[in-house]
Amino acid sequence: MMTREDCAALDAADPLASLRARFDLPDGVIYLDGNSLGACPRAALERVRQVVADEWGFDLIRSWNQAGWFQMPLRLGDMLAPLIGAVAGEVAVTDSTSVNLFKVLAAALQMQATTARRTIVSERANFPSDLYIAEGLTAWLDRGYRLRLVDSPEELPAAIDADTAVVMLTHVNYRSGYLHDMAALTAHAHAQGALTIWDLAHSAGALEVDLHAAKADFAVGCTYKYFNGGPGAPAFIWVPQRHQHAFSQPLAGWWAHAAPFAMAPGFTAGDGIRRALCGTQPVVSLALVECGLTIFGETDMRRIRHKSLALSDLFIQLIDACPAQHGLTVATPRQAERRGSHVSVAHADGQAVMRALIARNVIGDFRAPQLMRFGFTPLYTRFVDVWDAVDILKNILDDAAYDVDHGVPPSSTEVT
């Protein structure tokens, strides 16, 4: 059984250990919610001062060009691309994940418009906003498209058939942590004539996503979780070169135009990923995305995934070793190839237990009815953090030191 000393030894040998110093983390806090909101890079405070005081305050309007504000969505997209198996010119950082999903789903359905295919296959357990966007889009199109939701990943292959226009999935499930086999599902979808859209919110920056190797068709994702881009930072959208020429989306505003400053009354789509843009972007939030992405340049996704699995393996091992009367059940797949970078643990009083953990500075979150989520972010989480978190959890359960009658949910439920 692993001891705390063993964990300290793992930290001492960890090639990523030095990257923790790139983040501002409050003393004494064990932060296991980077799967929801990534920690703040140390560089962020100076960068935001620069954007607000120098670029906005001093250079004013000139910064659209001088400071590269206008170019940021594509420049940051190029930085992000290699982290998800994309290439330069295929990714833009812009808008929200939901808005970007609307764009790629609209474009994918248009690519299927000449077929009789009318089904969008997804999971009932998908992140709800993704389903809402599909619901809104199909209701508005009013052309007979319908959502077909399966109740478990195992049902997906059979649900993808000759009527499937698009398979729309979140790569890693936000609750269970289940990791889909992107390549296999995409191959199956293509064999059936369907296109695939992947929401990478809970996988990008956490594991080796390889969109091109998987032959995926479209992807979206957020930058404020594993990429540490800041609260609600603009999301990303990926359109591979092979689909860019056919890519057309209804939210094409002036930033998508071939000549945005010509101010022509008619729309002409720009080349490449530019056509996935819409309107003016929130520069201050957007600029901070670079601080998070820069840290990824100091390592690689293979090392990150390796440590992620080591951290979550350790966590699962320690949870499994808890006495049965603690009532803890690991709800995330145990196979490394089937899980992302967070582990969900079921407990009958999960909400109260998570509240007690947060009160003791172990920050995870809770998903009703009984899942406690613990996210393992290799850039700043130590092996001793995992050990200490489980130790504190055990103490809480040993002492039944949690209040199930407390009616207010922990604040950290208010996130994705």
Add this chain to the structure above:
Amino acid sequence: MMTREDCAALDAADPLASLRARFDLPDGVIYLDGNSLGACPRAALERVRQVVADEWGFDLIRSWNQAGWFQMPLRLGDMLAPLIGAVAGEVAVTDSTSVNLFKVLAAALQMQATTARRTIVSERANFPSDLYIAEGLTAWLDRGYRLRLVDSPEELPAAIDADTAVVMLTHVNYRSGYLHDMAALTAHAHAQGALTIWDLAHSAGALEVDLHAAKADFAVGCTYKYFNGGPGAPAFIWVPQRHQHAFSQPLAGWWAHAAPFAMAPGFTAGDGIRRALCGTQPVVSLALVECGLTIFGETDMRRIRHKSLALSDLFIQLIDACPAQHGLTVATPRQAERRGSHVSVAHADGQAVMRALIARNVIGDFRAPQLMRFGFTPLYTRFVDVWDAVDILKNILDDAAYDVDHGVPPSSTEVT
């Protein structure tokens, strides 16, 4: 004829003069481009430090509730509402102007869906992105909707007829500065059975917009011009209470849901303006909007409009007094009730002249083929600034001190 001393006297008597100290403006710069990017409020730097270091860095995920991040779109909307003649619960600050326009245009067309009306009336000179959004939406819906564009404001009344579903206009034209009569056009549109959508990008924060008095149907606008919310700051969307129950839009993500944290797979629209939201918002940029709006709380729109007209009257008078050989022509309506808060001046070498002005620290911008734009933002522009700007312009023209062969456009063309 006004002298510089007269201008200094106007500044000394100006009830808004003290508000200039609320902004960080670089020494020696005469900033006449606040109609494109508002200046930086002094409070912004401390506020952004607080959001990044304290709320994100220290409180982490807890800030979604503790710091009110999740509530910001509606709370800021309530702050903004009285500045445009709206009431609390009708405005959200969220997404971009183009995305918000897509939402209200879709909703308006749906309200007209049971009619045979198929025309969206607008101006060819409208801000292009607004036209692109209408083009994208109508093409995507593919239900026979078409844009009908008029070439001058005078043609609008006749163009609004029994086939008009929606009249979609920008209140103040971004190039000419022409200010539409919102109440009269809305009354005419309603008499013809059409709904009205107003883009307030160049009027909100610059003049007394009264959406309820005008009986307008929907409005959108941006916060980064006259509201000084920061570069690309999230935009606003207005849906009056009388339309909220019927309001439905295709970009309804989880923030629009009646119970976003129930994580239900099916969408149920929330009440009120909440249903105009979509997904997670860029918190850092959003938080800065409050710094700009707070300054408006220290005065009122009547005073702001009064000074705006006084500044632009002065400017027009000084331009008119320039010798004919300077080749300057005021292209903005001279009647106060027909213009916004910027004045466009045509010059055959307008681009080169504006470049020379910027080189001498008079910052306006240029719109092809020959319009120089000068924006007058009453919160921080002084009467002496107007006098000095025209004086420098006259010196440039007297000396022909501009280079028409310079091929690179001034950086400030890269804005709305």
